[in-house]
Amino acid sequence: MLIRQYLALIMRLAVIFIIAAILGVARPEFLSVNNFINVLRQSSLIFLLASGLTVVVLSEGIDLSIGQVLAFSACIMGYFLKTEPMILAILVGLGIGALCGLVNGVLIAFVGLPAFVVTYGMMWMAQGFALMFMKAEIIWGFPKAFRFFGAGYILGIPVPVILMFALCAVLYLVLNYTTFGRYIYNIGANYEAARFSGVRIRRIQIMAYTLSGLLAAFAGVVYISRINAVEAGIGDPLLLPCLAAITIGGTSLYGGEGGIGGTIFGAIIISLIINGMNLMGIETYWQPFVVGAIVILSVAVDVLRAQKLQTT
Amino acid sequence: MDRKEFKKAFKKIPAAVFALVFLLIACSIISEHFWTGENLFNLGLQGTVLTILALAQTLVILAEGIDLSSGPLVSFCGVVVAVSLHGGLGLPEVIFISIVLGTAGGFLNGFLIAKVKLPPFVATFGNMGVFTGLALVMTKGGSIPGFPESFRFIAGGSLWGLPFPVIILIFVILFNHVLLYHTTFGTYIFGIGGNQEAVHLVGVNDIFFKSAIYGVAGSYAGVAALVMTSRLNAAHPLVGFGLEFEAIASVIVGGCSWTLANGNPWGSLAGAATIVVLQNGLSVLGVPPAVQVVGVGAYLILAVVYDSLKGD
Numbered sequence: 001m002l003i004r005q006y007l008a009l010i011m012r013l014a015v016i017f018i019i020a021a022i023l024g025v026a027r028p029e030f031l032s033v034n035n036f037i038n039v040l041r042q043s044s045l046i047f048l049l050a051s052g053l054t055v056v057v058l059s060e061g062i063d064l065s066i067g068q069v070l071a072f073s074a075c076i077m078g079y080f081l082k083t084e085p086m087i088l089a090i091l092v093g094l095g096i097g098a099l100c101g102l103v104n105g106v107l108i109a110f111v112g113l114p115a116f117v118v119t120y121g122m123m124w125m126a127q128g129f130a131l132m133f134m135k136a137e138i139i140w141g142f143p144k145a146f147r148f149f150g151a152g153y154i155l156g157i158p159v160p161v162i163l164m165f166a167l168c169a170v171l172y173l174v175l176n177y178t179t180f181g182r183y184i185y186n187i188g189a190n191y192e193a194a195r196f197s198g199v200r201i202r203r204i205q206i207m208a209y210t211l212s213g214l215l216a217a218f219a220g221v222v223y224i225s226r227i228n229a230v231e232a233g234i235g236d237p238l239l240l241p242c243l244a245a246i247t248i249g250g251t252s253l254y255g256g257e258g259g260i261g262g263t264i265f266g267a268i269i270i271s272l273i274i275n276g277m278n279l280m281g282i283e284t285y286w287q288p289f290v291v292g293a294i295v296i297l298s299v300a301v302d303v304l305r306a307q308k309l310q311t312t
Numbered sequence: 313m314d315r316k317e318f319k320k321a322f323k324k325i326p327a328a329v330f331a332l333v334f335l336l337i338a339c340s341i342i343s344e345h346f347w348t349g350e351n352l353f354n355l356g357l358q359g360t361v362l363t364i365l366a367l368a369q370t371l372v373i374l375a376e377g378i379d380l381s382s383g384p385l386v387s388f389c390g391v392v393v394a395v396s397l398h399g400g401l402g403l404p405e406v407i408f409i410s411i412v413l414g415t416a417g418g419f420l421n422g423f424l425i426a427k428v429k430l431p432p433f434v435a436t437f438g439n440m441g442v443f444t445g446l447a448l449v450m451t452k453g454g455s456i457p458g459f460p461e462s463f464r465f466i467a468g469g470s471l472w473g474l475p476f477p478v479i480i481l482i483f484v485i486l487f488n489h490v491l492l493y494h495t496t497f498g499t500y501i502f503g504i505g506g507n508q509e510a511v512h513l514v515g516v517n518d519i520f521f522k523s524a525i526y527g528v529a530g531s532y533a534g535v536a537a538l539v540m541t542s543r544l545n546a547a548h549p550l551v552g553f554g555l556e557f558e559a560i561a562s563v564i565v566g567g568c569s570w571t572l573a574n575g576n577p578w579g580s581l582a583g584a585a586t587i588v589v590l591q592n593g594l595s596v597l598g599v600p601p602a603v604q605v606v607g608v609g610a611y612l613i614l615a616v617v618y619d620s621l622k623g624d
Contacts, residue, residue: 062433107613111620116378116433117564121612124557128606136602240441243434253431285448292441299438300428307429 008250012265016272023276030279037158041226043245043271044164047264048222050242051167052101052215054263055175057246059208060188060255061115064239065104065122066216071235072126073097074220078139078230086146094217100126101213105206119209123239130232140229150226160222164264167215171260184208188255240291245270247298254306270294326567326575327615328582335589343596351592353475357467357543359588360477361386361536365555366562366584367488368532370577373560373568375505375525377425377432382533382559384443385417386552389537391447394456394547403462411534417443418530422523440556447549457546467543477539484535488577491528501525554605561608562587565615586611 023030049066056063077093084092100122107118152159175181183204186194195201224230249266251258273294274287339346365382372379389410396406417439424435469476492498500521503511512518536555541547566583568575587608594604 064433064437111616113616113620117560120380120433120557120560121609124554124605125609128603128609131600131602132606240437243437253434283449283452285453286445288441288448289445292438292445295441296424296430296435296438299430299434300424303429 008262009265012248012250012262012269016265016269019269019272019276023272023279027276027279030276035275035279037161039268039271039275040161040164041158042275043264043267044158044160045219045223045226046238046241046245046270047164047267048160048167048219049216049238050245050263050267051171051219051260052212053242054246054249054251054258054260055171055184056115056208056212057251057253058175058188058255058258059184059205060191061108061205061208062119062253063101063104063209063212064116064119065100065126066212066219066242067235067238068123068126068130069097069100069213069216069235070220070223070238071230071232072100072130072133073217074224074230074234075130075134075139075232077217077220078142078224079133081142081146082139086143089146090221093220094214097217097220098210098214101210101216102206104213105209108209109202109205127232127235130235134232136232138229138231142225142228147225147228150222150224151228160226163222164267168260168264175260180204180207185256188257190256237288240288240295241267241270241274244291244295244298247295247302250302252302252306253299254302326565326579326582327618328562328565328567328579328586331565331586331611331615332582332589335586335593339589339593339596342593346592346596355588355592356475356478356481358592359584360481361540361543362555362558362562362588363481363581363584364484364532364536364539365559366566366580367484367577368529368536369556369559369563370566370568370575370580371488371492371501371525372432372529373563374575375501375522376508377522377526378560379418379421379436379526379529380433380556380560381417381421381436381439381443382529383552383555383557384440384447385414385530385533386537386540386555387547387549388417388443388447388552389414389534390541390547390551391450391456391549393537393541394459395450397459397463398456406463407538410538411531414534414537415527415531418533419523419527421530422526425526426519426522444549444553451547451549453549455546455548459542459545464542464545467539477543480535480539484532485577485581488532492577497521497524557605558587558608559584561612565612567619569619 020030029035049070053063053066073093073096076096077089080089080092104119104122107113108115149159154162175184183194183199186197186199187201187204191201223234245266246263247253247266248269249258249262249264251262270291273290277286277290345351365386368382369379392413393406393410396409401409421436421439424430425432465476467477471479492501500511500516504518504522504525508518508522540551544551562583563575563580564583565586566575566579566581568579590607590611591604594607595601599607
């Protein structure tokens with residue numbers, strides 16, 4: 001088991017090196033320090049949003065609403081940033097995100113609807129609320145202190161990248177060394193067994209979805225701080241790369257297998273690919289196609305591997 | 313009929329039917345123009361695309377799946393139709409291309425779900441990116457306007473006093489009904505939704521038929537694309553964005569359920585009708601289209617809660 005995990009890690013590192021080597025040969029500018037930091041910063045945005053989803057996926061759930069929850073909470077945060085103190089605005093944004101997640105969790109745990117239906121509905125609701133609130137306008141130009149989260153540096157390292165590693169460490173500890181984390185894995189690995197062992201499944205599920213909403217809003221803080229503007233549609237193209245990052249990172253969509261560490265590698269691989277496509281001068285129109293295909297391929301590999309394990 | 317039987321029959325009526333009655337009354341109060349021939353004509357025109365997609369979604373959901381890619385597939389087929397029309401192809405060829413392309417797209421979904429065994433929402437979500445990407449690449453993000461008169465007849469013409477799209481819709485409804493209730497294939501659809509293992513053990517090629525269900529659903533999307541493109545007299549790569557949500561909502565409020573593999577296309581018709589009337593009513597009240605999604609979402613939640621309250 002342990003050997004397999006190391007093997008998977010090495011394989012992921014190898015993929016990163018291979019992509020980097022190809023891009024480095026084709027485009028020498030790829031190998032500059034600036035571009036390297038650029039890629040890391042891009043992957044940090046993907047990771048921050050994908051982190052909560054990783055927890056949900058580990059419990060054999062899915063949250064399709066993260067992109068739009070990010071947009072909705074970011075819109076309200078942006079509005080409050082203009083008039084209220086920064087801390088209050090951020091807290092309101094995080095609260096909205098957590099609330100959306102809570103609603104998801106309650107509907108899934110208590111009404112018993114499939115997670116993809118509930119969160120898919122939430123995706124459109126959040127989108128609609130964001131549009132209703134913004135009326136197709138853009139809010140831009142945030143205070144300098146707020147810009148620190150997305151555009152600041154500490155010792156030459158972009159703040160989002162530091163946040164990525166910090167959040168990864170925290171979630172790693174939570175997932176591996178707290179009862180909440182172990183229950184997440186238990187529920188994902190074997191729902192019935194977890195239920196019969198007395199795990200309070202509904203409570204854990206609600207916590208997981210709330211966390212996912214909260215972290216989506218947190219990613220929203222970094223995101224709008226980086227681009228220094230917010231509009232209702234910013235969340236639309238975000239879910240596919242996150243799903244790709246998670247599945248490439250080796251977290252199984254059937255739950256119970258994988259971890260938060262893999263998602264960082266997944267996020268870096270996805271950003272490398274997108275960055276590479278940009279450097280090679282491929283039109284951005286190709287991106288949904290490529291990312292969609294990557295999601296399908298990586299999940300297909302995951303599924304085929306699981307089938308192989310079952311038969312041997 | 314005694315009270316118990318009556319109660320049982322009452323419970324079988326999906327939420328959509330009550331909602332439809334309520335909405336029709338509400339609309340006739342808020343707008344005196346609602347029952348005019350012109351408005352009803354428009355409703356039929358608007359409703360055609362959604363209803364066709366809702367029927368496609370019904371097939372898929374009856375087979376315990378979901379198709380998140382039907383909206384983008386409509387866009388993609390529309391774009392290919394537009395390109396073929398501008399390339400000088402005639403009406404019959406274009407109709408053929410759209411339907412075959414839709415079927416192929418659906419089959420791709422079905423193959424990934426039935427053969428590779430991806431979770432339906434992942435396969436179709438990935439293909440959402442794939443179809444959107446291909447449509448974007450073909451149009452470079454813009455739209456392709458202006459088609460010959462013969463093609464515009466599909467949405468603009470009328471026959472026997474009815475708008476031509478409504479004739480198409482009636483044809484699709486009849487086709488769908490015969491397919492579901494008077495063919496072996498229809499029986500397999502219910503069988504695969506109820507117990508795929510059993511269908512497999514009887515010696516039916518369940519993997520092929522499951523793929524075929526998505527293929528048929530895709531062909532409906534091809535038909536919807538023809539109507540949509542003809543009505544707008546333009547093809548745009550994002551025109552189908554969100555249609556799948558309305559279609560799925562129609563099916564759910566129409567009483568289809570994943571876990572019980574019950575439900576029928578007539579419920580979905582009522583569901584689609586309510587959503588079209590709801591949007592019409594919201595438009596009369598001056599709610600912009602982008603925000604109407606909140607109304608649809610709220611309606612969806614109400615219907616789901618109603619269904620879960622009445623229990624089984």
